[in-house]
Amino acid sequence: MVPQNPPPDDKFDWKAAEEDVAEVVQLDEARTRRDSTAQAGTHFEVALDDQPAPGGMPVDEPRRGRSADRIPIVPVGWSTWPNIKHSIRQTTAVTAYRFGFHSVRAPKYAVLAAFWAFVGLFRLAGRQLTWWWVAEQYRLRQAAADANDPAMWLKLHREAKATRMWRFLVLAAEALAVSIGGPALWVTAPSWALAVVAAVAIAFLAHIGRPQDRPIVTPATVAGRFRQINPDIILRAYYAGGLGHPDKPHQQIAFGSTMARDASGTGSQVSIDLPYGKTFDDAVKARGAIASGLDVALSQVFITRDPSSHRRHTLWVADRDPLSVGAGRTPLLRCKPTDIWQPAPFGLDERGNKVSVNLLWTSFLIGAQPRQGKTFAARLLGLYAALDPYVKLTVFDGSGKPDWRKFALVADRYAFGLAMTRDGDPAEIVVEALREIKADVQDRYERLSKLPVDICPEGKLTRQIARDPKYAMPVRVVLMDEFQEYFDLGEISKEIATLLVYLVKVAPAAGVIFVDATQRPSGIAAGHVAQQFTSFRDNHQVRFSLRTGSWQVSDLVLGNGAYSEGFDSSTLLPSYKGVGILRGAWDETPTVRTHLADGDDAAKILTEARKLREAAGTLSGMAAGEDVTRVARDVLADVRTMFEPTERGLQWEDIAARLGDRLREFYADVTAESVSAQVRSFGVRSVDVKRAGKALKGAKADDIDAAIQRRKAA
Structure with missing residues (x-):
């Protein structure tokens, strides 16, 4: 190579240097030819970035066959009759x-074109005047004056005068042609010719007058922005992420497969070592x-574990954000x-694959910020059940909320x-229902253990047992939205919490x-x-x-260790409604876009579900209008339910009569004095209440x- 500081001419061997330079040029040309030949079989698409430096590792297997690098003479879209019809x-x-x-x-375009053509007329006139006056020479004359060079200044001035005269004649001829040719064209030309000339003139002037960022015609279709991904860009990304180093021994990124489009055609994937x-x-x-x-x-980058090696994974890069599509x-x-023994349809993952979840033998926790689709996701599973x-x-x-009514x-x-x-009091209803479910669970375990092996082979519930009325052990689904409210009701929350923890641990089996x-x-x-x-929350499998406010909250919902594994729902965008991370259902942890079922959809589905239950004879409890047997009596709550919506006061005699009529199993012998004493023990005052003009x-x-x-609150 030529030294940076060559010796004097009498000591430097220029001939040898020229030979060295020629050799370097030949080596570079050969290397370029070799790289371009290798690239023909390296990438499945055209790279958008700079070409990689020589010496990079081969990634894709070279294509074989004489026609591997040839483009079809007839495009694929026009090669067969079905393709032609489709095209x-x-x-x-x-x-x-x-x-x-x-x-x-079109009317909007016409108005905008006329406006900008009017502006363009003045801009064109200004440009021609500037051209006539040779304004671009002003700096040269000013420079000559600053340099005190009168000869150069006079020369430039004479040239400017001559140029102005010639350009004036050109503009005068142009003005004369327009002033004479315009009226003549208006009188002699047909209407269609005038329309064409006017359209061309307006379009030309509007193009001159319109700013670059103010288009007149709005595009009807907009092509999506795609960043083409090739192996060299992937290497660049991984090295930039600190996952290796191209020049250090044993620190290079390797590829476990050739890079290719995925089956759905929505992204590119490759196995990374x-x-x-x-x-x-x-x-x-480092995602x-x-x-x-x-x-x-x-949101376009997804990394999936490879079970064969802890240092290998599959990288999938979507062409566009897959989570923004419902x-x-x-x-x-x-x-x-439906059949609760089969998976319930839940949504689509990031690749558009259907996601179904098994509800049996498990418990399902859903968490999110308000208005991110949490209730809709829970209701979707409830509708399936x-x-x-x-x-x-x-x-x-x-x-x-009205979502569950x-x-x-x-x-x-x-x-x-x-x-x-x-x-009644909703808190009391919850307590009583949980007590009944606990008793049912304990009874089920007792009865299942006594069933013959041919009916209950593994000592647990089967589909046949669950659907046979004689065993009275149907699958039960408990749906609780905003369950944190039941942990903050004072004394009654202690029992609710104890029951829920017991059931979430024991009941799924x-x-x-x-x-x-x-x-x-x-x-x-x-x-x-x-x-x-905390125990109740952490015992969901x-x-x-969906979207949360921070990674700490995301970890509370997804479980400890989710953030360290790269799963953080706080990174989901606020615009992602019904999109969340599903963890614990399988080995994979996909990001799922849940199906939509709004209030009208839910009403339609539940109306049909009631008909199915009526036909099967399984409608029960409060839905069937039955008086659900109460485990405990709450006088205060019972008295409150005796009031009609428009009644603000009731006499003790009326309260006692209504209790005895509506809740006979508890208040058959109740009197006005006894109910008054019990209610006043809670701090309720006994006051005068008028009825039919009589105060009692x-x-x-x-x-x-x-x-x-x-x-x-106690």
């Missing part, structure tokens, strides 16, 4: 759409850096009977909100499924109930986390509500 239909449809799109906007000592967890933690190196969004309406809208007429449903909604058509037990209802949703997975204040809340002692509805609230 014609596709082209016709796009053309028709564009024609309709622009036809509707990290350097020894680097793990799958390192790749997951953001990999996405940056690939120049794509984080999964569509739920297939449950067909209103066909409702369409199985042999499933017994229990529905509790701690917030009292229609489940009253099919639910054996239900309670919505925390305010007093005609059905007896065929009792829990689907629980909350927007506050962190729990409540310290204390025994708070510890029970399957977790589904009784109670106000507001006073009873206040007593109930005091009891809850």
Whole structure:
């Protein structure tokens, strides 16, 4: 090579240097030819970035065959008659759409074109005046004046005068042609010619007058932005993410497969072998850096574990954000009977694959910020269970939203909100239902252990036993939304918490499924109930986390260790409604776009579900209008339910009469004095209440509500 500081000419051998330079040029040309030949079989697409430096490792297997590198003479779209018809239909449809799109906007285009043509007329005049005056020479003359060079200044001035005269003649001829030719054309030319000339002139002037960032015509179709991915870009991304080093021994990234499009045609995938000592967890933690190196969004990069090696994984890069596309309406809208023993359709994963979840023998925790689709996801599983007429449903909604109200058509037990209802105190209903479920679970274990082996071979519930009425052991599904509310009701929460912890640990094996949703997975204040809340939350096997506020909250929903494995629902965008991370259902942890079932869909499905239960004879409990047997008596709550919506006060005699008539099993012998004493023991005042113009002692509805609230807060 030529030295940077050559010696003097009498000592430097220029001939040898020229020979060295020629040799280097020949080596570079040969290396370039070798690299271009190798690239023909390296990438399945054209690289967008700089060409890789020589010496890179081969990735894809070279294509073999004499025609491997040849482009078909006839394009694939026009090679066969079916392809030709498809191409014609596709082209016709796009053309028709564009024609309709622009036809509707044609008046707008005309107005904009006329406005910018008017502006363009003045801009064109300004440009021609600037051209006539030779304004570009001004700096040269100023430079000559600054240099005190009068000769050069006079020369430039004379040239400017001559040029101005010539250009003036050109502009005068142009003005004369327009002033004479325009009226002549207007008089002699046909209408269509005038229209063509006007359209051309307006388009030309509008093009001059319109700013570059203000297009007149709006594109009817917009091509998506794709970052083409090739192996060299992947190597760049992984090295930039600190997962290896191209120049250090044993620190190179290797490929375990050729890079190819995935089966769905929506992205590219390749198997990656990290350097020894680097793990799958390192790749997951570096996912953001990999996405940056690939120049794509984080939501387009997915890393999947390879069971054959802890340093190997599959990288899948989507062409566009797959989570921004909804999964569509739920297939449950067909209103066909379902089978709880089969997986429930839940949504689509990031690659568009169908995701179904097994509900049996498990418990399902759903957590998210408000308005991210948490209730919709839980309700989707509830609708699937409702369409199985042999499933017994229990529905509790701690917030009292309208989303769950229609489940009253099919639910054996239900309670919505925390305010007093005609059905009683919702908290009491929850307690009684949980007591009944606990007793049922204990009874099931006892009876299952005594069944013959040919009927119950493994000592646990089977589909045949669950669907046979004589065993009275149907699969049960307990749906609880905003369950944190039941842990914050004062004294009664202690029993609720104890029952829930017991059931979530023991009940799934007896065929009792829990689907629980909350927007506050962190729990409540310290204390025994708070510890029970944590135990209840952590004993769910399957977790589904939609968008959360932080990675700590995401870990509470998905379970400890999820963040260290690279799963963080706080990275999901706020625009992702119904999108969450599903963990614990399988070895994989996909990001799922849940199917949509809105309020009208749910009402339709539940109406059909009721019909299925009526036909099968399995409608029971509160949905069937039955008086559910109570385990304990709550005088205060019972008295409150005796008030009609318009009544603000009742006399003790009326209260006693209604109790004895409506709740005869508990209040058959109740008297006005006894009910008064019991209610006043809770701090309720005995006041004058008028009825039919006669005032007698009784109670106000507001006073009873206040007593109930005091009891809850105690």
